[in-house]
Amino acid sequence: MKKFVKRALALVLVAALLIIPFGSAVAAPEYFESEDPGGGEMLFDICVVRPVSLIATAVGAVTFVISWPFSALGGNSDVAGEKLVKDPAAYTFKRPLGEFRHW
DSSP: OHHHHHHHHHHHHHHHHHHHHHHHHHHOGGGTSOSSOOHHHHHHIIIIIHHHHHHHHHHHHHHHHHHHHHHHHHTOHHHHHIIIIIHHHHHHHTSOTTOOSOO
């Protein structure tokens, strides 16, 4: 029985020593990412992310116009406009090209 416990403890210790470095890498991803986006990220941003966020901005604007009377009655039309129109528009037009993950 002692032999089994020693082997199990050794296996757990080795597994923990192998897994710990990966846990720290997950906890601090900002240290492992490059500061400047690459060409692939910029291409993906301009071809996929920007058109999708433009559509999201248009859908949010239409939703805001439809829901405006109800949000005005509730007194939160400014919050609704910010979340449905202003934030998607800022994501589409104001952020730097290729920086779609950290916005």
